[in-house]
Amino acid sequence: MKVAVLGAATTQFGELWDISPRALVREAVSEALLASNLRITDIDALYVGNMLSGILGGQENLGAFFAEELGFAGPAFKIEGACASGGLAFYNGAVAVRSGMFERVLVVGVEKMTDHKPEDVALGLMGAGSDVERQAGITFPGLYAILARAHMEKYGTTEEELAAVAVKNHFHAVLNSKAHFNNLITIAKVLASPKIADPLKLLDCSPISDGAAAAVIVSEAVAQKGQTPVWLIGAGVASDSLGLAGRKEITSLSAAKRAAKLAYKAARVGPRDIEVAEVHDCFTIAELIALEDLGFYEPGKAGKALLREELTLGKAQHLVVNPSGGLKACGHPVGATGVKQVVEIVSQLRGTSGKRQVEKTRIGLTHNVGGSGAVAAVHIFQGKAGSGKGKG
Amino acid sequence: MKVAVLGAATTQFGELWDISPRALVREAVSEALLASNLRITDIDALYVGNMLSGILGGQENLGAFFAEELGFAGPAFKIEGACASGGLAFYNGAVAVRSGMFERVLVVGVEKMTDHKPEDVALGLMGAGSDVERQAGITFPGLYAILARAHMEKYGTTEEELAAVAVKNHFHAVLNSKAHFNNLITIAKVLASPKIADPLKLLDCSPISDGAAAAVIVSEAVAQKGQTPVWLIGAGVASDSLGLAGRKEITSLSAAKRAAKLAYKAARVGPRDIEVAEVHDCFTIAELIALEDLGFYEPGKAGKALLREELTLGKAQHLVVNPSGGLKACGHPVGATGVKQVVEIVSQLRGTSGKRQVEKTRIGLTHNVGGSGAVAAVHIFQGKAGSGKGKG
Numbered sequence: 048m049k050v051a052v053l054g055a056a057t058t059q060f061g062e063l064w065d066i067s068p069r070a071l072v073r074e075a076v077s078e079a080l081l082a083s084n085l086r087i088t089d090i091d092a093l094y095v096g097n098m099l100s101g102i103l104g105g106q107e108n109l110g111a112f113f114a115e116e117l118g119f120a121g122p123a124f125k126i127e128g129a130c131a132s133g134g135l136a137f138y139n140g141a142v143a144v145r146s147g148m149f150e151r152v153l154v155v156g157v158e159k160m161t162d163h164k165p166e167d168v169a170l171g172l173m174g175a176g177s178d179v180e181r182q183a184g185i186t187f188p189g190l191y192a193i194l195a196r197a198h199m200e201k202y203g204t205t206e207e208e209l210a211a212v213a214v215k216n217h218f219h220a221v222l223n224s225k226a227h228f229n230n231l232i233t234i235a236k237v238l239a240s241p242k243i244a245d246p247l248k249l250l251d252c253s254p255i256s257d258g259a260a261a262a263v264i265v266s267e268a269v270a271q272k273g274q275t276p277v278w279l280i281g282a283g284v285a286s287d288s289l290g291l292a293g294r295k296e297i298t299s300l301s302a303a304k305r306a307a308k309l310a311y312k313a314a315r316v317g318p319r320d321i322e323v324a325e326v327h328d329c330f331t332i333a334e335l336i337a338l339e340d341l342g343f344y345e346p347g348k349a350g351k352a353l354l355r356e357e358l359t360l361g362k363a364q365h366l367v368v369n370p371s372g373g374l375k376a377c378g379h380p381v382g383a384t385g386v387k388q389v390v391e392i393v394s395q396l397r398g399t400s401g402k403r404q405v406e407k408t409r410i411g412l413t414h415n416v417g418g419s420g421a422v423a424a425v426h427i428f429q430g431k432a433g434s435g436k437g438k439g
Numbered sequence: 440m441k442v443a444v445l446g447a448a449t450t451q452f453g454e455l456w457d458i459s460p461r462a463l464v465r466e467a468v469s470e471a472l473l474a475s476n477l478r479i480t481d482i483d484a485l486y487v488g489n490m491l492s493g494i495l496g497g498q499e500n501l502g503a504f505f506a507e508e509l510g511f512a513g514p515a516f517k518i519e520g521a522c523a524s525g526g527l528a529f530y531n532g533a534v535a536v537r538s539g540m541f542e543r544v545l546v547v548g549v550e551k552m553t554d555h556k557p558e559d560v561a562l563g564l565m566g567a568g569s570d571v572e573r574q575a576g577i578t579f580p581g582l583y584a585i586l587a588r589a590h591m592e593k594y595g596t597t598e599e600e601l602a603a604v605a606v607k608n609h610f611h612a613v614l615n616s617k618a619h620f621n622n623l624i625t626i627a628k629v630l631a632s633p634k635i636a637d638p639l640k641l642l643d644c645s646p647i648s649d650g651a652a653a654a655v656i657v658s659e660a661v662a663q664k665g666q667t668p669v670w671l672i673g674a675g676v677a678s679d680s681l682g683l684a685g686r687k688e689i690t691s692l693s694a695a696k697r698a699a700k701l702a703y704k705a706a707r708v709g710p711r712d713i714e715v716a717e718v719h720d721c722f723t724i725a726e727l728i729a730l731e732d733l734g735f736y737e738p739g740k741a742g743k744a745l746l747r748e749e750l751t752l753g754k755a756q757h758l759v760v761n762p763s764g765g766l767k768a769c770g771h772p773v774g775a776t777g778v779k780q781v782v783e784i785v786s787q788l789r790g791t792s793g794k795r796q797v798e799k800t801r802i803g804l805t806h807n808v809g810g811s812g813a814v815a816a817v818h819i820f821q822g823k824a825g826s827g828k829g830k831g
Contacts (some may be wrong), residue, residue: 093678101493101519105573107566108521111694111813114678115685120697122676123814124527127493127517129500135516139531146538174499181497284514286485286506293507302503305512421503422515 049267050144051276052428054082055390060258060378061227062161068100069116071259072157075383076117079153079261084273090263091149093123096136096156097382102171103163113155122149129175130329132156133260133385134284134415134424140264141279141426150266156386157259168255172381175418177290188252188330190419192244193291195332198298199246201347204335206246208350210237212331213250213375215359220372222360222403227256227378237331251331256378260386262393277393280410281316281427283309289421300420303340307414307425311342314410314427318342321427322366322408323395325388327416328373337414338368341425360403367405370395385415385424396430441659442536443668444820446474447782452650452770453619454553460492461508463651464549468509471545471653476665482655483541485515488528488548489774494563495555505547514541521567522721524548525652525777526676526807526816532656533671533818542658548778549651560647564773567810569682580644580722582811584636585683587724590690591638593739596727598638600742602629604723605642605767607751612764614752614795619648619770629723643723648770652778654785669785672802673706673819675699681813692812695732699806702817703734706802710734713819714758714800715787717780719808720765729806730760733817752795759797762787777807777816788822 056078058071080087095113100106110123128135133156140154160168169186180190198204214234220226232250240249270276285305291297311317318341326341328334338349338358343366352358358368371377371391374384392411394400413426448470450463472479487505492498502515520527525548532546552560561578572582590596606626612618624642632641662668677697683689703709710733718733720726730741730750735758744750750760763769763783766776784803786792805818 092676098499099493101491101566102497102499105494105562105566106570107490107494107519108568108681108810108813110520110527111678111809112681115680115813120678120694122530123520123678124531124676125519127499127519128502128515135502138514139516139535142535142538142540143531145540146534148534148537170497174493174497176500178498284484284516286503286512286515288507289500289504302512417503418500421500421507 049278050141050264051270051278052389052393053263053265053273053276054079055262055393056082057225057260057387057390058258059225060256060380063257064162068157068159072113072116072155075259075261076153076155079263083263085151085263087117087119090119090151090153092121092143092152093119094136094140094152094154095125096133096386097125097158098127098129098132099158099160099171099381102174103167128422129417130381131385131415131417131422131424132382137262137386137389138282138284138424141282144264144266150269152264153261154264154386155259155261156383158380158382159257160255160380161257179292180290188244188247190291191330191332192247194297194336195246198332198336201298204350206238207234208353209251209331209335210234211353212328212334213237216328216369216373216375219360219370219403220376223372223377226372226376227254228376247330253329253374253379256380258378258380258383260383260390262386262389275397275431277396278429279426280429281310281314283307284424286422287420289418291419299336299340299346300416300423302420303337303414303416303423306423307341310425310427316410316427320410321412323370323392323405323411324366324368324414325371325391326368326414328369328375329379334373341414360405370403370405388413388415389426392428396428441670442533442656443662443670444781444785445655445657445665445668446471447654447785448474449617449652449779449782450650451617452648452772455649456554460549460551463649464505464508464547467651467653468545468547471655475655477543477655479509479511482511482543482545484513484535484544485511486528486532486544486546487517488525488778489517489550490519490521490524491550491552491563491773494566495559520814521809522773523777523807523809523814523816524774529654529778529781530674530676530816533674536656536658542661544656545653546656546778547651547653548775550772550774551649552647552772553649571684572682580636580639582683583722583724584639586689586728587638590724590728593690596742598630599626600745601643601723601727602626603745604720604726605629608720608761608765608767611752611762611795612768615764615769618764618768619646620768639722645721645766645771648772650770650772650775652775652782654778654781667789667823669788670821671818672821673702675701676816678814679812681810683811691728691732691738692808692815694812695729695806695808695815698815698817699733702819706819708802708819712802713804715762715784715797715803716758716760716806717763717783718760718806720761720767721771726765733806752797762795762797780805780807781818784820788820
């Protein structure tokens with residue numbers, strides 16, 4: 048059974064101290080429903096992606112919490128999978144439509160992080176780590192720094208190559224009015240920024256952000272009545288050990304590779320068919336590894352490609368990565384991220400991305416990772432042939 | 440597409456200070472897999488129901504957390520919906536099998552509560568309440584006491600009628616070696632127990648418990664190869680306002696009524712067809728309201744039926760409620776409860792419940808509630824005609 052995305056929208060991402068989680072969700076959902084030509088009463092089920100509302104705010108039962116806020120009284124679920132919560136919520140929403148139980152499912156991802164003390168947020172995020180890692184006092188920059196060191200040692204990856212990820216994603220974010228950051232940076236500036244966890248520097252790290260994103264998933268029958276549906280043609284989720292110590296190798300993320308394999312197989316496409324992708328660049332090393340895990344480059348080759356600006360809007364030959372600005376520059380409100388990736392790809396495949404529109408794009412991919420790679424979700428989408436600026 | 444439950448099992452419920460969440464999950468899952476004649480490598484996806492691991496333990500990413508513990512590397516999800524987390528995880532596992540994405544899904548519910556200070560647990564549980572309720576400092580006994588007072592005022596319900604729920608469920612729990620409590624109580628003893636939140640007394644309240652429960656859900660094709668599948672014939676989930684103040688009436692739970700309606704409709708059965716039910720008796724008033732919400736009795740009539748012991752094993756004419764001992768006496772490890780209800784009904788429909796077997800039972804129901812009724816899940820099951828002690 049085919050499923051499609053109709054409307055999809057994000058709020059502004061950033062330090063939104065004066066906007067509540069309720070208001071963020073209301074805004075993203077209203078816009079997604081409007082774009083779908085649907086009302087909340089048309090929705091059959093609600094899937095909420097969120098990680099930290101319990102740890103940071105003591106609030107759980109989030110499915111019902113946001114259902115009430117939206118005036119929705121049907122089935123409502125919260126899906127948690129750390130930084131992949133949004134992607135996993137989207138996945139389950141799509142599965143639910145595919146099951147035939149529901150025709151119109153609303154997925155919303157949300158996170159409110161900047162109201163809390165940074166040390167509380169850092170500790171909260173370690174809820175995604177293994178208990179050994181948590182007890183050792185390591186935080187996520189440290190975990191990804193270990194991945195970076197291993198990659199550098201094995202493949203000769205350089206700090207400049209890592210910095211190129213941040214430079215590209217800031218360049219894209221400048222074109223995205225919803226992005227957390229809107230400043231251009233240079234490799235030199237990244238290299239000169241304060242060390243966080245060697246070799247990662249401040250500008251290698253995605254920010255702590257607030258934000259929400261929503262998408263409406265519908266059955267084939269409903270999609271065909273709407274305008275410009277974007278089809279979900281493949282999806283995969285896989286898991287791995289929570290902690291780095293439990294893995295055979297740490298220069299790639301096994302869960303991401305296996306999730307991608309499942310998604311490619313279902314979609315009957317390969318890495319060369321992907322023309323636009325939103326990947327999980329919580330740290331620059333994460334994007335570099337993602338480019339290799341997704342098969343866009345051979346292991347050890349992505350860094351050089353980044354330095355050649357092969358994946359940058361306006362310079363790319365066949366694939367643009369993180370046109371939204373990615374987690375690095377669009378921002379990373381944890382539970383919202385996986386849904387925001389879908390919003391961006393849907394917009395790109397419809398040809399509605401304005402200044403940051405990737406030309407001639409028909410197939411796009413999202414890649415959302417939880418923890419340091421303990422869970423990953425990959426989705427592949429196809430625009431309607433001939434729609435927007437698609438190749439058709 | 441039909442789905443069925445193969446193996447299903449619970450751990451001991453109780454104050455299990457020396458057993459970790461990992462060990463609880465391992466035990467429940469091992470037994471459920473063994474009963475299904477499956478190994479973990481046969482499983483296609485894992486759904487974990489849990490509410491409090493983040494708030495109480497700072498641990499999230501629970502899908503991957505337990506996947507690692509179980510040696511499972513496929514798709515893993517945590518579903519949270521307060522005290523309905525287990526029921527909602529089961530629901531999503533069933534939807535996933537129905538979608539055709541997966542053939543064999545493992546659902547596990549787990550909660551570890553007794554290691555924490557009672558005041559922390561009480562506060563954590565209020566994560567299921569509205570923010571107004573949380574800020575007012577009310578806790579769940581208080582919320583359910585408000586429901587009890589309203590029901591008493593409207594229908595003349597008595598404290599003896601409430602007490603009869605606890606007496607019945609302790610009577611059943613004595614026959615259940617996995618139950619938290621194994622002591623008989625009397626109405627007089629309930630009435631004489633310390634007041635918690637007037638009119639609810641200590642023995643009107645379910646305990647804080649540890650425990651896990653697991654069930655394997657399979658497709659029709661897989662079920663037909665196994666022995667004695669129990670079919671899921673109807674399911675419904677609905678939501679309502681988080682707080683009591685947002686509801687039109689509080690002598691019934693609208694979400695539970697609507698969830699039941701959906702489940703009955705899908706199953707093509709009515710309340711009179713149900714022969715065994717596990718209902719969400721977090722407080723005695725909750726069971727009394729459940730009996731009315733599920734259509735077993737007219738509003739205001741359940742209390743008298745409870746005094747007549749109409750729902751008690753060995754005395755019931757056509758329906759036994761909470762043969763496991765319910766939340767009240769079997770215990771209430773929050774995330775495990777909804778899955779434990781399924782385990783009990785599956786066992787009853789197979790005729791494998793030993794001393795607490797309900798005779799001639801073919802159709803059973805589970806009723807799992809989150810918060811004070813903000814979300815509810817109802818599932819209806821049918822045993823294979825002629826199997827066990829079924830009517831056939």
